[in-house]
Amino acid sequence: MATAGKVIKCRAAVAWEPKAPLMMEEIEVAPPQEGEIRIKVIATGLCHTDLYHLVDGDKRGFPVVLGHESAGVVESVGPGVTDYKPGDKVIPLFLSQCGKCKFCKCPKTNLCESSWATKYHDIMAEPTSRFTCRGQTILQFMGTSTFSEYTVINQNAVAKIDENAPLDRVFLLGCGITTGYGAAVNTAGVTPGSVCAVFGLGAVGLAAVMGCKNAGASRIFAVDINEKKFEKAKVFGATDFLNPKAYNKPISEVLIEMTNGGGVDFSIECTGNTEVMRSALESCAKGWGVSVVVGWTNVQDFSAKPIQLIYGKTWKGSLFGGFKCKDSVPKLVRDYMSGKIMLDEFITHKMNLEQVNDAINLMKTGQGIRTIMTVSK
Amino acid sequence: MATAGKVIKCRAAVAWEPKAPLVMEEIEVAPPQEGEVRIKILYTSLCHTDLFHLLESTDNKGFPTILGHEAAGVVESVGPGVTEFKPGDKVIPNSGCQCRECKFCKSPRTNLCERSWVNDHIEYMSYPKTSFTCRGKPILQFTNTGTLAEYIVIRQIYVVKIDDDAPLDRVCLLGCGVTTGYGAAVNSAGVTPGSVCAVFGLGAVGLAAVMGCKNAGASRIFAVDINEKKFEKAKVFGATDFLNPKAYNKPISEVLIEMTNGGVDFSLECVGNTEVSRLALESCAKGWGLSVLVGYTNTDFSSKPIQLIYGKTWKGTLLGGFKIKDGVPKLVLDYMSGKIMLDEFITQRMKLEQVNDVVKLMKNGECIRCILDMSK
Numbered sequence: 001m002a003t004a005g006k007v008i009k010c011r012a013a014v015a016w017e018p019k020a021p022l023m024m025e026e027i028e029v030a031p032p033q034e035g036e037i038r039i040k041v042i043a044t045g046l047c048h049t050d051l052y053h054l055v056d057g058d059k060r061g062f063p064v065v066l067g068h069e070s071a072g073v074v075e076s077v078g079p080g081v082t083d084y085k086p087g088d089k090v091i092p093l094f095l096s097q098c099g100k101c102k103f104c105k106c107p108k109t110n111l112c113e114s115s116w117a118t119k120y121h122d123i124m125a126e127p128t129s130r131f132t133c134r135g136q137t138i139l140q141f142m143g144t145s146t147f148s149e150y151t152v153i154n155q156n157a158v159a160k161i162d163e164n165a166p167l168d169r170v171f172l173l174g175c176g177i178t179t180g181y182g183a184a185v186n187t188a189g190v191t192p193g194s195v196c197a198v199f200g201l202g203a204v205g206l207a208a209v210m211g212c213k214n215a216g217a218s219r220i221f222a223v224d225i226n227e228k229k230f231e232k233a234k235v236f237g238a239t240d241f242l243n244p245k246a247y248n249k250p251i252s253e254v255l256i257e258m259t260n261g262g263g264v265d266f267s268i269e270c271t272g273n274t275e276v277m278r279s280a281l282e283s284c285a286k287g288w289g290v291s292v293v294v295g296w297t298n299v300q301d302f303s304a305k306p307i308q309l310i311y312g313k314t315w316k317g318s319l320f321g322g323f324k325c326k327d328s329v330p331k332l333v334r335d336y337m338s339g340k341i342m343l344d345e346f347i348t349h350k351m352n353l354e355q356v357n358d359a360i361n362l363m364k365t366g367q368g369i370r371t372i373m374t375v376s377k
Numbered sequence: 378m379a380t381a382g383k384v385i386k387c388r389a390a391v392a393w394e395p396k397a398p399l400v401m402e403e404i405e406v407a408p409p410q411e412g413e414v415r416i417k418i419l420y421t422s423l424c425h426t427d428l429f430h431l432l433e434s435t436d437n438k439g440f441p442t443i444l445g446h447e448a449a450g451v452v453e454s455v456g457p458g459v460t461e462f463k464p465g466d467k468v469i470p471n472s473g474c475q476c477r478e479c480k481f482c483k484s485p486r487t488n489l490c491e492r493s494w495v496n497d498h499i500e501y502m503s504y505p506k507t508s509f510t511c512r513g514k515p516i517l518q519f520t521n522t523g524t525l526a527e528y529i530v531i532r533q534i535y536v537v538k539i540d541d542d543a544p545l546d547r548v549c550l551l552g553c554g555v556t557t558g559y560g561a562a563v564n565s566a567g568v569t570p571g572s573v574c575a576v577f578g579l580g581a582v583g584l585a586a587v588m589g590c591k592n593a594g595a596s597r598i599f600a601v602d603i604n605e606k607k608f609e610k611a612k613v614f615g616a617t618d619f620l621n622p623k624a625y626n627k628p629i630s631e632v633l634i635e636m637t638n639g640g641v642d643f644s645l646e647c648v649g650n651t652e653v654s655r656l657a658l659e660s661c662a663k664g665w666g667l668s669v670l671v672g673y674t675n676t677d678f679s680s681k682p683i684q685l686i687y688g689k690t691w692k693g694t695l696l697g698g699f700k701i702k703d704g705v706p707k708l709v710l711d712y713m714s715g716k717i718m719l720d721e722f723i724t725q726r727m728k729l730e731q732v733n734d735v736v737k738l739m740k741n742g743e744c745i746r747c748i749l750d751m752s753k
Contacts, residue, residue: 102639109664109688262480277682287487293685303679306654307499309670309693312487317685 004076004086005031012131012148013356014138015054016063021357022147027138029150030130032078037158039090041375043171044070044146046359048202048272049296053124053141054360056299061123064139065131067146068094070375071171081155089161091174094142095319096156097326110324114156116143147356149376159329162337168372169343170333175320176370177346178332180204180270182321183294184211188266192216197255197264199280200271201229203346203369204294206236208268210342213237221264223251226366235345252282267291277302287312294318346370381454381464382408389509389526390732391516393441395434398733399525404516406528407508409456414536416470420549421448421524422746423735425580425649426673430502430519431736439502442517443509445524446472449549459533467539469552472520473695474534475702488700492534494521525732527751537705540713546748547719548709553696554746555722556708558582558647560697561671562589566643570594575633575641576616577657578648579607581722581745582671584614586645588718591615599641601629604742613721630659644668654678664688722746
């Protein structure tokens, strides 16, 4: 391409400081260095983690270009990159898979030592960046920064996908859907015939419902205080719908009663609220119940009475659904293309990057599931 | 036996109220009813759960009671419908049960039982119904056992028949503490060969956990306690490293993470303190670390969600996850064949009348286990 090896000037939505609207800016994107790939971003979505950082994030994590759920095309590659070439369809990843570290070699985890997350989860970005704007360094959120026409990412954090994949749908596999779906099928290990409860019915929660369904759960409780979400939960496979505010006792007690005094076999918490995390654990069956924390917060502690665990429940957490990202995202793309998983049903709004603040407002007010933003033509 | 079918009068140490010394009393023990077994207790020991109930109870709900839930004895008589036991059988009464019919007993994943007293009466730490009376007043049986009495009556689903040749003055320890700690390591944590482990708290339960880690083939076992006098015994049971948190000016979890280049594979909290529970979780390796809550407390434990999101798992254990009627007889045989140690847990031997001395020793941390001989 005509841009290879050169600095690219392009549009990006910059978060100059916490709590302020994003600003469309012209930024400079440096060429990829050793082991890096520069990607033209075609489509991106907005995730609660972006919003969380913008509203509550550490000041040291600014200024930053947000965005970590996207799909695009390779524009150029840096020295040492042999697996990718210009024109490849790819999904940038906020986790990495170097294939060599102790985590990558362990089948039990999808962490990777080369990831920004291993060292910099407070500021949600590597200190070094390929972005500048009017002479100032702009951080790259979660190593991805997809609210920009072009981004630069280490090849360990890039998944090459099928050349026929529709980028305007599969971008969702960059975070939310993979996270929720994997929390059910991998981390919880939902079994055929089991009873499950999913707390929080945003994109992640709905993907968890879909994961429970695909894993063969016999009953799936969808729990949310916003009943408008129940209709979509049904589309993804939920069998029962509970609004905690409709009851005058804790929802965990309701669930235990509705499951004949037993509690659910698996619960998946997708809200990032520590009280909900507690409820999700308490809703589980004694003896074998497994509760998975998916929702993110770094502000508060989760807690429970020891008796909950002593009676045989297990508390776990899930990051990117427990999927080894470079191996699994391409498979999930093919699962979508073959009809095994749904993606279209998550998309409720379509915008372009200039409308990013509107997308943020939609998410803040709980309207819609996922907005797709066209970034580059 | 000459006592079969009749009320037995015998000695027992009664806890009339919280925080008061136990009082030696003559009590009446009713004959066993349908499905019940009356056992002559020969040896018993105290556990921290007994002390917790006696010293920390905030109300009188669970009193008066006869404490004790770690014991061994002989069947004196059986009630109608009992075919599994006969007078003279050596047995270990248990605070957990196994009915073999409920959904829990039929599941390989848990040792809970629907018929357990803990399901409905945890606030009394006892069934409301009791076979004990003293001067006309009912006395509760702590954790359904109440082994600080020469004779007890419990349902057969709580009774474990053990080998005829088992030495009762040692295997009584398998009624609670040793089984709990050992099983926490080998069952609940599922310690693997070559793994790195940390055990927090080095009382009987913690030392049994160390032994479990060793028997499971752990390559390195950190023994953590603020009382360094316990390190010597921890070494006997298999610990390789010894850490006193008070010797460091940073959290012990950070020390462990540094010493292991990332954290331990398995940690076991055997103190019953929620701050220690937190540190035990945080000491675990990202990605696969597993922490087991063994010590009991009624206070909330807590941590940051990122600990779980980065791949750690938090679990608990009750009686080491053993299905007691299946698991305890095997542990007795393991002791008899030298696979597990029991003698090394015994630091004192006394008579039942000296029970308040044992309470004091345990409060002062000067005792791992004291065997109380129930004979006159």
